[in-house]
Amino acid sequence: MVVQRRFALTTVALLIVAGLFAFLIYLYFFVPFRGVIDAFQRVNLFYILLAFIALFMSAVFYSLTWQRLLNLLSVKASFLKVFQFVWVANFVDLLVPAESVSGDVSRIYLMSKESGANAGKVVASVFSHRILAMSMTLGSLIISTIYFAVKYKPPSLVLELVAIIAVGSVISISLLFYLGTRKEATEKIVNWLINLLVRLSRGRWQFERLKSSAKKMLGAFHEGILTLGRNPKGLILPLFLSIFAWFLDILISVLVFLSFGSLETSISLSAIVIVYSISVAIHYIPAVSGEVGILEIVMTSLFTLLGNPQASGVYAAATIIIRTLTLWVRLFLGGLTVQLLGIKSLMSPVESPSAEPE
Numbered sequence: 001m002v003v004q005r006r007f008a009l010t011t012v013a014l015l016i017v018a019g020l021f022a023f024l025i026y027l028y029f030f031v032p033f034r035g036v037i038d039a040f041q042r043v044n045l046f047y048i049l050l051a052f053i054a055l056f057m058s059a060v061f062y063s064l065t066w067q068r069l070l071n072l073l074s075v076k077a078s079f080l081k082v083f084q085f086v087w088v089a090n091f092v093d094l095l096v097p098a099e100s101v102s103g104d105v106s107r108i109y110l111m112s113k114e115s116g117a118n119a120g121k122v123v124a125s126v127f128s129h130r131i132l133a134m135s136m137t138l139g140s141l142i143i144s145t146i147y148f149a150v151k152y153k154p155p156s157l158v159l160e161l162v163a164i165i166a167v168g169s170v171i172s173i174s175l176l177f178y179l180g181t182r183k184e185a186t187e188k189i190v191n192w193l194i195n196l197l198v199r200l201s202r203g204r205w206q207f208e209r210l211k212s213s214a215k216k217m218l219g220a221f222h223e224g225i226l227t228l229g230r231n232p233k234g235l236i237l238p239l240f241l242s243i244f245a246w247f248l249d250i251l252i253s254v255l256v257f258l259s260f261g262s263l264e265t266s267i268s269l270s271a272i273v274i275v276y277s278i279s280v281a282i283h284y285i286p287a288v289s290g291e292v293g294i295l296e297i298v299m300t301s302l303f304t305l306l307g308n309p310q311a312s313g314v315y316a317a318a319t320i321i322i323r324t325l326t327l328w329v330r331l332f333l334g335g336l337t338v339q340l341l342g343i344k345s346l347m348s349p350v351e352s353p354s355a356e357p358e
């Protein structure tokens with residue numbers, strides 16, 4: 001039996017158009033259009049160029065973080081390949097429903113195929129990388145919110161949103177830690193999923209080879225997690241690399257605001273960190289697909305609530321530029337990388353695993 005795995009390009013296009021339309025409606029009713037035009041007219045392109053460089057360098061440090069985790073697990077991978085696969089993951093992440101999960105799956109698939117290592121080790125590296133990134137985002141959100149609350153006293157709506165996202169992030173990270181350290185629990189979940197597929201297929205699919213492969217992969221995955229846990233000193237470098245990547249992500253927004261003039265007169269640094277952290281947290285929600293329009297509205301609204309309501313035009317313009325860099329530029333470069341690598345498997349149907357071992 002052949003399972004068709006194609007990008008639903010028509011659906012994605014419709015989601016993008018609907019999202020852009022929703023954002024335009026939001027701008028029409030809540031943001032003075034003239035203010036947006038005035039903001040764009042005074043943009044200093046030099047800062048936008050610097051923001052683009054920051055975007056590129058963020059990907060460099062993000063890739064170095066993942067490469068170091070792979071090295072700790074004895075998975076040999078050149079920086080060039082890691083860097084390329086990160087851009088491919090960005091492309092899949094931004095285009096395919098399931099959001100950040102699909103990007104992680106593509107990294108696992110490509111690196112396992114490239115390195116020849118057990119997929120479980122690669123899963124452990126991506127798993128640890130995800131925990132590190134989520135922890136960074138959560139920590140920056142809490143610290144920046146506390147600072148902002150003490151100094152500026154934000155609206156209760158913002159504090160409630162931050163609290164919901166913080167609690168959700170803590171639960172997610174705790175669940176990841178639990179699955180990473182409890183082999184029996186992970187095996188039960190995987191076996192349950194496989195048995196569910198067998199029942200749904202009414203016995204047509206036995207998945208014996210899949211069960212065997214899953215057992216080996218889970219063994220390598222948990223061994224990888226234990227290896228990282230036994231080497232805390234080895235995690236120091238990935239931590240610092242991750243901090244640099246986070247800093248450069250924040251710098252993108254800072255440089256965009258600086259392109260309009262003085263940063264202090266438009267938005268505070270702590271507010272930028274809050275908006276960035278919330279937008280990343282939304283992106284981590286697998287159920288949210290077709291994020292175009294949603295994040296633009298959220299970001300513009302949060303900038304307005306945390307800044308000067310009279311500068312909503314600047315905030316809308318800043319959001320458009322930030323999203324152009326973090327969404328459309330990443331999408332373009334990721335798609336270009338897919339074409340350069342000739343990764344046909346991401347765009348064409350593949351066969352399902354054999355039901356019986358050969």
